[in-house]
Amino acid sequence: MPRRIPRSVAAVAAVVATVAVLGAACGGGSGDRDAETTLVFARGADSESLDPAIVTDGESVKVITNVMETLVGFRYGTAELAPGLATSWSASADGLVWTFDLRDAKFHDGTTVDAEAVVFSFERQKDPAHPAHTAECPYWQDSFGVVESVKAVGPKRVEIRLTSAFAPFEASMALFSMSIVSPAAWKSEGIDPATGKYRYRFGEKPVGSGPYRFVRWTRGDRIVLDRFDGWWGAADSGAAGPGTPPSRIVWKVVKDNTQRLLAVESGQADVIDGVNPQDEARARANPSLVVATQPGLNIAYFAMNNTRKPFDDPRVRRAVAHLVSKETIRKAAYDGAGEVAVTPVPRAMPGWIDPGSRPRDVDAAKALLREAGLPDGFEFTILVMDNPRPYMPRPKDVAIQIQQDLAAAGIRAKIDVKQFNRVLDDAKNARHDAVLLGWSADYSDPDNFLFVLLDKTTARVGSANNVSFYTDEAVHALLLAARETTDRAARMKLYAEAQKRIHEDAPMLPLVTLPEIRVLSKRVRNYAIHPAGGEFLGPVRLE
Amino acid sequence: MNGRRTRAFLRNRTAVAGACVLALFVAAALLAGVLAPFDPESRVPGDDVLVRTQPSAAHLLGTDENGFDVFSRLLHGARTSLLTATASILLALAVAVPLGAFAGWRGGLAESAVMRATDVSLAFPSIFLAVVIAAIRNDRSLATVVYAVAAVSVPPLVRQVRAAVLQVKAQDYVTAAVALGIPPWRILVTTVLPNCMAPILVLATLGTGTAILDAAGLSFLGLGPPPTAPEWGVMLTNGSRYALDPSLWFLLVPPGAAIALTVLGFNLFGDGLRDALDPRTRV
Numbered sequence: 069m070p071r072r073i074p075r076s077v078a079a080v081a082a083v084v085a086t087v088a089v090l091g092a093a094c095g096g097g098s099g100d101r102d103a104e105t106t107l108v109f110a111r112g113a114d115s116e117s118l119d120p121a122i123v124t125d126g127e128s129v130k131v132i133t134n135v136m137e138t139l140v141g142f143r144y145g146t147a148e149l150a151p152g153l154a155t156s157w158s159a160s161a162d163g164l165v166w167t168f169d170l171r172d173a174k175f176h177d178g179t180t181v182d183a184e185a186v187v188f189s190f191e192r193q194k195d196p197a198h199p200a201h202t203a204e205c206p207y208w209q210d211s212f213g214v215v216e217s218v219k220a221v222g223p224k225r226v227e228i229r230l231t232s233a234f235a236p237f238e239a240s241m242a243l244f245s246m247s248i249v250s251p252a253a254w255k256s257e258g259i260d261p262a263t264g265k266y267r268y269r270f271g272e273k274p275v276g277s278g279p280y281r282f283v284r285w286t287r288g289d290r291i292v293l294d295r296f297d298g299w300w301g302a303a304d305s306g307a308a309g310p311g312t313p314p315s316r317i318v319w320k321v322v323k324d325n326t327q328r329l330l331a332v333e334s335g336q337a338d339v340i341d342g343v344n345p346q347d348e349a350r351a352r353a354n355p356s357l358v359v360a361t362q363p364g365l366n367i368a369y370f371a372m373n374n375t376r377k378p379f380d381d382p383r384v385r386r387a388v389a390h391l392v393s394k395e396t397i398r399k400a401a402y403d404g405a406g407e408v409a410v411t412p413v414p415r416a417m418p419g420w421i422d423p424g425s426r427p428r429d430v431d432a433a434k435a436l437l438r439e440a441g442l443p444d445g446f447e448f449t450i451l452v453m454d455n456p457r458p459y460m461p462r463p464k465d466v467a468i469q470i471q472q473d474l475a476a477a478g479i480r481a482k483i484d485v486k487q488f489n490r491v492l493d494d495a496k497n498a499r500h501d502a503v504l505l506g507w508s509a510d511y512s513d514p515d516n517f518l519f520v521l522l523d524k525t526t527a528r529v530g531s532a533n534n535v536s537f538y539t540d541e542a543v544h545a546l547l548l549a550a551r552e553t554t555d556r557a558a559r560m561k562l563y564a565e566a567q568k569r570i571h572e573d574a575p576m577l578p579l580v581t582l583p584e585i586r587v588l589s590k591r592v593r594n595y596a597i598h599p600a601g602g603e604f605l606g607p608v609r610l611e
Numbered sequence: 612m613n614g615r616r617t618r619a620f621l622r623n624r625t626a627v628a629g630a631c632v633l634a635l636f637v638a639a640a641l642l643a644g645v646l647a648p649f650d651p652e653s654r655v656p657g658d659d660v661l662v663r664t665q666p667s668a669a670h671l672l673g674t675d676e677n678g679f680d681v682f683s684r685l686l687h688g689a690r691t692s693l694l695t696a697t698a699s700i701l702l703a704l705a706v707a708v709p710l711g712a713f714a715g716w717r718g719g720l721a722e723s724a725v726m727r728a729t730d731v732s733l734a735f736p737s738i739f740l741a742v743v744i745a746a747i748r749n750d751r752s753l754a755t756v757v758y759a760v761a762a763v764s765v766p767p768l769v770r771q772v773r774a775a776v777l778q779v780k781a782q783d784y785v786t787a788a789v790a791l792g793i794p795p796w797r798i799l800v801t802t803v804l805p806n807c808m809a810p811i812l813v814l815a816t817l818g819t820g821t822a823i824l825d826a827a828g829l830s831f832l833g834l835g836p837p838p839t840a841p842e843w844g845v846m847l848t849n850g851s852r853y854a855l856d857p858s859l860w861f862l863l864v865p866p867g868a869a870i871a872l873t874v875l876g877f878n879l880f881g882d883g884l885r886d887a888l889d890p891r892t893r894v
Contacts, residue, residue, distance in 0.1 A: 326855060350855060393660075400662045400677055454833060464838045468677050471839070472654045483838055485751060 105610060107314035107592065109603065110322045110337035114288050119271035120247040121193045122203040126458065126508070126601060129244045131291055131319055133602035135176075136247035136276030139168050139186065139226075140238060144607055145596025147365070147416075147512035149239060153181055153248055153277065154226075157241075163233035163554050168241075170224040173300045175250040176281035183220030188251040190218040190228075199266045200254045207245035207510070210520075210533075233552045235559055236513040243511050244602060250275040279606035280317055291319040301606055311593045311609030329587065332357060338592050338610075341603075343585045345405035345461065351587045362584040362597040363416035365509035366459040367409050367517065370450075370470060371495070371536040371576040372502045378446050379502070385574040386426070387436035392473045393428045398580050401465035409578035411567045412517050416581075416599065419514035419563040423571035433477045445478025448501040453488040459506030459582055466504055466579065495535040503535055509600050514563045519547050522570060538575035619887045626883020632876030639689040647683035651841035654678040663853075666861055673861040676849060679839075685865050687841035691753065692873065696822040699757045700815055703764035708804075708811065710765075711772025716780065716799050726773065729766040737763035737821075738828050745834035753836045760825045764818050771814050775807040782806075809888040813881055820877030827870050843870050 115128040120136055123129065141152030154168040173181040192200035193208040194215060214237070216229040230237065240246070253275035257267035274282050279301060280293035295315050302313075320337065322328040325344045329351060331337040343351065343359075351357050372379035372388065379385055394408040413420045437443060452467045460466060464485060471481040481502075486494070495503045509516050520526055524539035543566050550562040584597045593609040620626055639646070648669075655661050655670070660678040664670060672681035714725040732740065744759040779785060780803060788798045829835050830844025838845070843866040850862035 344852065346853060347855060396660045396662075396678075400660065403676070465677055468839055469660075472678070475653070485833075485838060 105312065105315040106318060107316070107339070107605070107608065107610060108318045108320055108337045109605075110320045110328050110331050110340045112321070112323055112325070112328070112342045114321050115285075115291060115319075117271035118274040118282070118285075118291075119202070120245050120249070120274075121201075121205045121208065122271065123245075124206055129601055130603035131293070132244050132247060132274070133278070133598070133604045134280040134293060134317065134606070135274050135278045135282055136244075136249060137173075137278050138242050138244065138246050138248065139170075140242040142242060142512075142598065142600065142604075144604070145362075145598065147599045149242060149512075152242065153186075157238070159238075159554070163235070163237075163552070164230050166228045166230070166237065167221075168226045168228070170226070171300060173277045174298045175252070175277050176275050176296055176298075177250055177253055177256075179250055179252040181248060181277050182223055183226045185248055185251050186226045187218050187220050188254075189248045190215070190246070193245070194218070197264075199259055199264060200249075200251075200270070202265055202271075205245070207243060211240055211243070211510075233554065235551055235554055236511065236515045239511040239513045242600075247276060250277075279313075283316075289321055293317045293319075299606070311591075311611045314605070314608065314610050317605060332587050332589060335589065338589045339595065340587050341585070342458075343587055345403040348405070348585060356590050358588045358590060358592070360586045360588060360595060360597055362599055363414070364406070364459070364581045364583045365414050365416055365512070365599050365601075366506060367412060367414050367581055368457075368459040368466070368504070368506040368579045369409075369412065369521075369576045370466075370502060370504055370579060373498060373500055373535075373537055374539075374575050375498060375537045376501055378440065378442060379448075381440045382573050383436045383440040384442065384446075387433040387440070387477065388474065388479070389426045389574045389577055390429045390433040390436065391477055391479070392470055392577055392579075394577075394579050396473065397466055397469045400469050401460075401462050402580055402582070403461075405461075406580045406582040409581050411571065412521055412576070412578045413514045413563070413567065414509070414517070414581045417509065417512065417514055417517070419560045421564045421567050423568045426574075428473070430476045437477060437479075445474075445480065447480040447482070449482045449484050451491055451494055451500040451503040452483055452485050453491040453504070454485050455488050457488075457506055458508060459580075460504065461582075463504050470504075496530060496532045498529050498532065498535075498537055500535070505535060507533075512600050514560075515547070515551060518543075518563060518566055518570075519551070522575065523547050536575040538570075538573070540569065540573060540575075543569050543573075616887045620883055623883045623886060625879050626886070629876045629879025629881075629883060632872055633880055636689055636873050636876060637693065639686050640693040641690075643686040643690045647680075647686045649680035649683040651679065651684045651687040652839045655680050663859060663862070665858075672865050675846070675862055676852075677839075681846075681861055681865060684841040684846060685843075685869060688843040688846060688866065688869065689873075691836070691840065691842045692823050692826065692870075695753055695756050695760065695826045696819045699760035699822050699826070700764060700819050702757065702761035703768055703818065704811070704815060706761075707765045707768035708772055711769040712776050712799060712804060712807075714769070715773035715776030716795070716803065722773070725769065729769050732766045733770075737825060741825055741829055742832060742834060745829055751835065751837055753840070756826050756829050756835050759829060759834075760822045763825060764822060768814060768818065772807065772811060775810045776803055779803045779806045810885075813885040813888060816877060816881035816884055820874045820881065823870065823877070824874050 111127060113127050115131050116125050117123050117128055118132055120132050138152045139154040141150050142148060143150040153170055153173055155171045157166060157168045159166050170181060175181060192198040193205040195201060214230045214232055214234045216231045219227045221227045254266045254268050254270055260267045272285060279296055279299045281296045283292040283294050285291045295313055322331050325342050328340045329343060329347050332340045333354060352359050372385055374380055398406055398408055410422050410425050450467045450470060452463045456462060467483045471483060474481050494500050507517060507521055520533045522534055522538050522543060524544045526532060527534040527537045527539050546562050546566040550559045553559045586597060588595055591611040593611055595608050598604050649655055655674055655678055661674045662678050663676055664674045666673040670680050675681050710725055714722040740763045741759040744762050745755050748755045785798060785802060788802055827844030830842045831848045835844055836842050846866035850866060853859040853862050
């Protein structure tokens with residue numbers, strides 16, 4: 069028998085070989101830069117689809133906002149509403165009829181953006197029998213049930229009727245799902261008689277009117293967009309400063325956060341998102357990089373299932389609130405990034421108030437537990453996802469801190485780590501004691517947080533966003549009244565009332581809001597983070 | 612081992628070094644409860660939560676990102692590793708020894724069936740199989756790790772046990788036993804297997820090293836025990852987030868070094884054991 073190589077030697081050799089291969093992988097990839105005028109945006113995951121009506125994931129939205137546009141837009145880099153494809157709009161006195169006037173704009177296929185295209189874009193989401201309704205439209209279902217009809221009342225004028233007044237309607241028209249799509253593209257390949265739907269696969273090759281047009285998509289790797297010369301906004305953003313707009317944008321998938329930082333350091337990427345909090349300092353210290361930040365419109369929260377014992381007792385929930393130290397969570401599980409949240413509305417959102425806070429107070433918590441008949445605490449399970457989310461980089465560690473904090477009053481928390489979709493499924497079906505989740509803004513209005521997360525109508529078992537299953541009537545009345553009030557100051561008062569009441573009841577604990585962070589190479593000019601999600605690169609320049 | 616073999620082993624310096632490392636490891640595992648200054652599954656008590664503090668007299672290896680004492684977790688991690696590795700190797704032996712012995716002793720179709728099955732499972736890298744098993748069980752516990760590691764340890768063990776049995780089977784004393792009319796299963800149990808003990812012992816030792824590595828690998832990939840469990844693979848994953856910050860070396864180096872040293876120790880010890888026990892490498 070020949071003498072074998074000792075396993076230890078083999079193991080060392082394997083490690084060396086692995087490192088060598090990895091090193092080669094990092095060093096290679098020179099094919100990424102097609103031209104000096106290409107901008108490479110590196111991100112953690114690929115898009116699901118590019119059909120605005122059906123997607124819900126942030127990675128799809130990033131690309132969609134560059135290819136398609138909404139009637140109402142944002143002033144670049146702010147949450148302030150501004151004209152988009154509509155130059156002006158108005159509501160009737162009762163808030164039930166909205167009229168939008170369109171600008172002169174072209175789709176990438178050369179057809180004109182007209183009132184019929186708007187009707188097509190909305191009608192296909194409203195009507196499940198529409199040939200361009202290819203899948204469920206979650207955003208339409210959640211937020212646009214109030215739309216009664218969409219009509220073209222002129223070649224460039226659209227009238228939308230609502231069944232009841234909905235004050236955030238204007239803001240919600242800036243939501244990516246309300247993007248205007250090219251009807252000509254949809255119709256270009258005819259209808260498949262078997263399904264009654266258009267053959268054109270819009271989600272894989274979208275046509276809109278945005279600053280960049282779709283070129284190709286290599287699944288799991290990259291999406292390529294080219295500059296659209298006919299974009300109406302070009303003249304507008306021409307005054308944006310030195311440099312030229314990128315002729316091409318490549319959305320490249322680099323899964324690992326640290327690898328992505330290395331990519332922008334080595335010049336293989338121009339913009340990256342998803343920066344580890346602990347890597348931010350490293351990026352800041354690099355003179356060839358720029359770090360862009362924005363206050364976040366997101367919130368991480370700890371939802372207790374208000375329909376389950378013992379969390380059905382507000383005294384128990386208040387005791388939990390007295391025990392959990394959000395500052396410790398921020399320090400430990402966020403590496404000191406972000407800011408502690410005091411209310412379910414992020415601080416940068418209009419309508420935010422500080423309803424007061426409950427400092428960590430073990431004695432107060434114990435007293436509350438005694439009152440609730442649980443002097444020795446209780447046992448429960450925290451449901452936790454196993455992957456990072458934009459509002460929570462390390463869910464497991466947040467759970468560990470909560471577990472450790474609660475132990476002081478004898479509350480024994482078990483941590484159940486599951487895949488994100490299974491966590492969502494359990495939470496939506498009320499199969500949890502408590503869960504760690506979060507929310508990022510879709511539109512710039514407190515309604516998007518308070519109504520979605522805490523109104524009793526969003527606590528339907530099976531499709532709940534209100535995973536605390538908090539069904540307080542007073543809060544419901546306040547939130548409904550706020551939806552129907554058009555006077556801004558009066559609305560904000562109603563939201564303040566609602567937040568105070570929610571704080572008192574403590575159905576869930578808002579934990580931390582994370583700022584948005586991007587790292588850019590120095591040659592990228594005029595880049596601004598979009599506060600309400602998406603990654604609009606229309607006005608960006610390269611030097 | 613008789614005196615001559617013990618002397619042969621002791622002359623082998625690397626093997627002795629391996630044995631020392633193992634002694635240290637076993638001592639840490641047995642005495643973790645006494646030696647560890649803090650509870651490995653709780654934050655260090657005190658008014659302030661100590662997150663990622665540098666090593667000090669109170670915390671020899673600092674505190675981790677959750678405010679747990681790294682040194683205490685490292686000691687208890689030895690216990691976790693020793694337990695999972697030993698349990699999975701014993702479990703694997705319980706399956707592999709009868710299977711391998713049966714295949715080697717019986718021969719024929721039974722042998723072909725068993726050996727082709729092991730060949731197929733050997734074609735997959737063991738960590739992939741372990742990941743698949745852990746994912747199927749979908750229950751984060753040490754038991755899952757034990758089952759997964761045991762399962763991937765079985766095929767190579769079956770192979771080696773069969774080889775050992777084949778070798779012993781050809782010996783004259785086995786032929787003599789057969790000639791005496793002793794029932795075959797009795798020969799296998801009373802004569803053949805005891806004479807295979809030496810190679811099996813070597814295999815078990817080497818296998819324990821691999822098992823520690825596989826278990827740590829599973830935990831590193833997030834398929835291991837619950838998040839607060841003191842486990843070297845878990846510590847390594849958590850620490851690897853701070854790999855770009857050299858000042859936080861104490862989150863990454865101690866669990867990494869512990870895994871590397873222990874595995875090395877088992878391998879050196881196992882190699883030395885084989886050299887001492889193998890009649891053909893007799894000095």
